[in-house]
Amino acid sequence: MRTIGLMSGTSLDGVDAAWVETDGEAIGRLGPVLTLPYDPSLRRDLRQLLDRAPEMSPEDPFLQGCVARLTDRHVEAVRAIGWPADVIGFHGQTILHRPARPGTNAAGFTWQVGDAQRLARETGMTVAHDFRSADVAAGGQGAPLVPVVHAAMARDLPKPLAVLNLGGVANVTWIGADGTLVAFDTGPANGPLDDWLRLHTGEAFDRDGRLALAGQVDGGVMAHMLDHPWLLAPPPKSLDRLDFDRALREAGAGALSPADGAATLVAFAAVCVAAAARHFPEPPVQWLVAGGGRRNPAMMRALGAALAEPVRAVEVAGWNGDALEAQAFGVLAARVWRGLPLTFPGTTGAPYPLPGGRLVGSLL
Numbered sequence: 154m155r156t157i158g159l160m161s162g163t164s165l166d167g168v169d170a171a172w173v174e175t176d177g178e179a180i181g182r183l184g185p186v187l188t189l190p191y192d193p194s195l196r197r198d199l200r201q202l203l204d205r206a207p208e209m210s211p212e213d214p215f216l217q218g219c220v221a222r223l224t225d226r227h228v229e230a231v232r233a234i235g236w237p238a239d240v241i242g243f244h245g246q247t248i249l250h251r252p253a254r255p256g257t258n259a260a261g262f263t264w265q266v267g268d269a270q271r272l273a274r275e276t277g278m279t280v281a282h283d284f285r286s287a288d289v290a291a292g293g294q295g296a297p298l299v300p301v302v303h304a305a306m307a308r309d310l311p312k313p314l315a316v317l318n319l320g321g322v323a324n325v326t327w328i329g330a331d332g333t334l335v336a337f338d339t340g341p342a343n344g345p346l347d348d349w350l351r352l353h354t355g356e357a358f359d360r361d362g363r364l365a366l367a368g369q370v371d372g373g374v375m376a377h378m379l380d381h382p383w384l385l386a387p388p389p390k391s392l393d394r395l396d397f398d399r400a401l402r403e404a405g406a407g408a409l410s411p412a413d414g415a416a417t418l419v420a421f422a423a424v425c426v427a428a429a430a431r432h433f434p435e436p437p438v439q440w441l442v443a444g445g446g447r448r449n450p451a452m453m454r455a456l457g458a459a460l461a462e463p464v465r466a467v468e469v470a471g472w473n474g475d476a477l478e479a480q481a482f483g484v485l486a487a488r489v490w491r492g493l494p495l496t497f498p499g500t501t502g503a504p505y506p507l508p509g510g511r512l513v514g515s516l517l
């Protein structure tokens with residue numbers, strides 16, 4: 154099938170789009186990729202949505218305005234790709250993620266916003282969307298979803314392999330020699346760092362890790378954060394973009410200088426990844442890193458120091474580390490079309506390999 158994948162990630166920086174030929178299992182021709190950045194006002198409003206989502210009704214006029222603007226940007230991205238597709242994979246924007254916590258009875262909840270019908274109508278293409286809710290309803294974490302695509306991409310690479318995505322939140326996929334998948338969110342990555350930069354410098358992110366590289370890691374804050382139960386909790390596990398904000402505040406991160414705060418947030422992200430490795434069945438031969446965090450030398454240096462194995466950007470394997478998630482949602486759209494499972498016991502804790510997602514036709 155010809156697919157276009159669209160991903161608007163937790164960094165809220167824009168929508169990534171990619172054209173992929175795939176049957177949902179193997180990956181064929183990879184076509185154009187692009188990112189359409191959000192203008193500062195949409196970015197600010199989406200960030201506000203994250204804060205307000207827990208108390209927000211789906212009918213809220215502010216929310217609906219944001220959804221229309223967000224969806225229009227996705228329509229533009231499909232038009233800018235300019236290649237025809239049989240199905241679009243439309244992730245939407247996660248504004249709240251509260252999966253069921255092991256050991257509790259409360260039902261899980263995950264909320265991605267975006268108007269799939271409008272996207273289908275405007276593009277004239279079929280749209281696959283709502284990728285996470287079936288998994289959460291079945292007791293899974295609803296994230297991460299990309300691991301099955303990581304495995305397809307990595308078919309010919311040496312195993313065991315770890316693929317790490319450094320987005321707003323970081324997630325890892327461990328792929329064993331026999332195809333076993335162990336995948337989960339490792340911890341915060343760029344999310345708290347971006348917020349820190351916005352607060353102290355007005356910049357959207359720490360370009361090239363300059364601020365973090367100028368600072369010192371704070372031992373007191375790190376000691377506090379290393380006690381966080383998240384690090385030892387076994388997978389499956391997944392995070393909301395804001396899950397660590399309170400713990401970081403309580404650890405005193407807010408009192409640090411801008412540079413020391415940035416250095417400490419980077420160090421904590423790396424420590425979370427190192428802690429994640431303890432949950433792998435065996436060490437990987439290498440770590441392949443995707444997502445915007447691989448462009449941050451402070452982050453890559455901290456990972457290199459924290460991990461025993463080589464850490465490399467996914468480009469060494471010929472992948473595109475900016476487009477990987479968008480490409481994955483193209484592949485996942487084909488899987489929705491074919492009714493193939495999206496999630497597995499080893500990825501989200503789904504009770505069994507579980508299909509998900511919904512399709513909207515352009516004529517509806």
Ligand SMILES: Nc1ncnc2c1ncn2[C@@H]1O[C@H](COP(=O)(O)OP(=O)(O)OP(=O)(O)O)[C@@H](O)[C@H]1O
Pocket residue numbers: 161162163164165166318319320321322323343347357358359360361362443444445446448449450478
């Ligand atoms: N040159 C750079 N230097 C430092 N950091 C960078 C650079 N380029 C991108 N980043 C970081 O990467 C982030 C964007 O990463 P990415 O697009 O992978 O996130 P996302 O897909 O939105 O998140 P997620 O994977 O959690 O959904 C930016 O917000 C910034 O923090």
Ligand SMILES: CC(=O)N[C@H]1[C@@H]2OC[C@@H](O2)[C@@H](O)[C@@H]1O[C@H](C)C(=O)O
Pocket residue numbers: 162163247250263295296297298299300318320321322323324338391392478
């Ligand atoms: C709920 C949600 O949107 N989670 C995102 C987020 O961003 C990174 C990490 O946390 C990952 O679990 C997931 O995204 C990727 C695309 C995934 O599902 O594989």
